[in-house]
Amino acid sequence: MKQGGEEIYVGPLGKHGCHLIEYFEAVKGVSKIKGGYNPATWMLEVTTTSQEAALGVSFPEIYKNSELYRRNKTMIEELGKPAPGSKDLYFPAQYSKSFVIQCMACLWKQHWSYWRNPPYTLVRLFFTTFIALMLGSMFWGLGSKTSNSQDLFNAMGSMYGAVLFLGVQNAGSVQPVVDIERTVFYRERAAGMYSAMAYAFAQVAIEIPHIFIQAVIYGVIVYSMIGFQWTVAKFFWYLFFMYFTLLYFTFYGMMAVGVTPNQHIASIVSSAFYAIWNLFSGFIIPRPSIPIWWRWYYWACPVAWTLYGLVVSQFGDITELISTGEKHETVQQFLLDYFGFKHSFLGVVASMMVVFTVLFAFIFAFSIKVFNFQRR
Template sequence: MKEVLQLIELDEIKDALVGTCGVSGISTEQRKRLTIAVELVSNPSIIFMDEPTIGLDARAAVVVMRVVKNIVSTKRTVVCTIHQPSIDIFEAFNEGIPGVSQIKENYNPATWMLEVTNPSVEAELEVDFAHLYKESHLYQDKDQDLFNIMGSVYVFTISIGASNLLSILPIVTSQRTIMYWEKFAGMYPSKAHSLAQVQSYPHIILLCILNM
């Protein structure tokens, strides 16, 4: 927890009350960082952020993106969308594409991005940006992280199914004596009782198959 607070730069206000947004407590920018900190507690390998700088002024947006860069420095993958970033935020992304000209000073980042990703630029450089990305280490790392996540989801689903199956066994054991009495009384056959005990099995198996 202490490491996360330092990473998100909230260690100085760790004892502050969150309060009500716009009324009391911490600022909007600090709330943004607090939201990111909550996600970091589970130590994810990939973090998806949808417009983390929305609703912030230029200074607060730079602070949030500095925190995002701190997260990247811990070998985590961060995927975020940013609309109309300022030049200060844009320069935080320091990896470029070989052959593509760097952004000029005081140039609009959004305009530059539209220009360099145009199909005519690919034709001029004789490169395929999609193929270039698939061969990069970023794609390989992301692919491995996604594979790990899917594996974790699969194991978690199987564990839930096994747990549900095991939870039925004590019930079957406790009702066995009652079933024998009612069977000998001719109330119902043993097959009907067995089917009633496993009626949730198809649902559990279907969930496991859908999440494979």
């Protein structure tokens, strides 16, 4: 083909390009090929636009008026006619394998992709361990102190710091990984290898065990160093809320990439929401102190639900008296008066953590299926 997509030769090459050479040497004015010269190089040289102008010919027109062109058209017409008794091709599904097989194949591929990416997996665990040791040493033994309101603020501060440090780090670190994987997905989906939902399932599922390990490492270190009450229920609740917090932050980072063209725009968009979540988390300004016209966003802020669950699960059932400066009241009553936290609301808080996690994962899967930011 010449520049512009016009055909100048369609046919067999022959041994050492003999048929190709014979065809072009038959054109009046074309120089003969020299002995030992590369036929492909020679063909490109003799069919350039400047050579056409010098010879006063048009190679596309020569081909369209040639016997070779007529033979090709006849062959196409013959091959285009179905054989007697033949049936049209029919495929029961778009993909050769079932959705479950596609999910398993994509999950296996993602497993090896993460295994071969230690800068992402191991560095995240190292950062988690470092933050756990730093916060544990900074708030050493404060989890068992409930003599005054400041002790509760300090314990809540350890939870608040961990949520922001680890959550934002998880969301930010997963974005370049998802951005690269999405580029590969575009190519493989175009080849009909698997569906968008299978890829999204694998990308979400592969993070679940990795984040579980991360939550366990952080939970065991911090829970023991800060000295929260060692009961099975409270330790479980602490791990539960930290695990789902890291999950929804990670899925939020994936979702931000899914709805934007690239990781750079995703990081800008997601950073704006981190600041808003920080403001409405209930730590800087408790929910009862937030103006009524903005209080609705407190309930839409996932970080607020995390802090609600962490604080209430650890201190919401304590009936010991504490000093609040002006009076003495139980820890349970102080949390209700100052933060609006109820221990009886713990089940709803746990459910909302699951809802946010599933919601962000669903939006990521939906965006992968609907949006296509591929540049051709």
